[in-house]
Amino acid sequence: MFLLWRTFSGYRLMHFAKPVYELRWADDIESELAEKPSAIGYEVVTRLPNGKINSNSLEITSDERWGASEDSGEQGSWRFLHNTDRYALSSFEVEPYSLRGLGPNKADRLKGKRFMLFPSEK
Numbered sequence: 001m002f003l004l005w006r007t008f009s010g011y012r013l014m015h016f017a018k019p020v021y022e023l024r025w026a027d028d029i030e031s032e033l034a035e036k037p038s039a040i041g042y043e044v045v046t047r048l049p050n051g052k053i054n055s056n057s058l059e060i061t062s063d064e065r066w067g068a069s070e071d072s073g074e075q076g077s078w079r080f081l082h083n084t085d086r087y088a089l090s091s092f093e094v095e096p097y098s099l100r101g102l103g104p105n106k107a108d109r110l111k112g113k114r115f116m117l118f119p120s121e122k
Contacts, residue, residue, distance in 0.1 A: 001014075002014040002060065004085060012085075016044070016045050016089070017089045018040055018043055018046060018076065018092065019089075019092050021037045021117055025063065031110075038117060039092075039118060041112050048062035049063070050062060057079070058077050060077065060078045061076070062075065063075045067098045072096055075093055077090050077091045077092075091119070092116075093111065094117060
């Protein structure tokens with residue numbers, strides 16, 4: 001969680017837009033996606049896993065890892081809008097594949113493959 005301090009209003013809990021998406025798998029072992037993931041909406045969150053703030057630009061980045069080996073997950077960044085004292089989503093991507101679901105043939109080709117959800121890929 002991130003708090004913003006202002007002299008006259010005190011602390012304020014910051015809110016962040018985060019894409020909502022669904023991973024549709026073509027198989028039961030999660031080795032192949034049935035379709036490329038895309039944002040189907042947005043939700044507002046107050047918690048950014050592993051969130052880090054750049055003290056110069058005030059940009060916040062988040063890197064949430066999943067699974068037993070934490071080798072898949074999602075990454076996002078939010079830029080601070082000085083005129084409104086709010087954060088705006090600047091990028092968000094998902095890395096869905098974990099080594100658990102990938103066989104030796106697919107591991108080299110798909111491990112580390114990321115899908116950009118925001119800004120949306122054309």
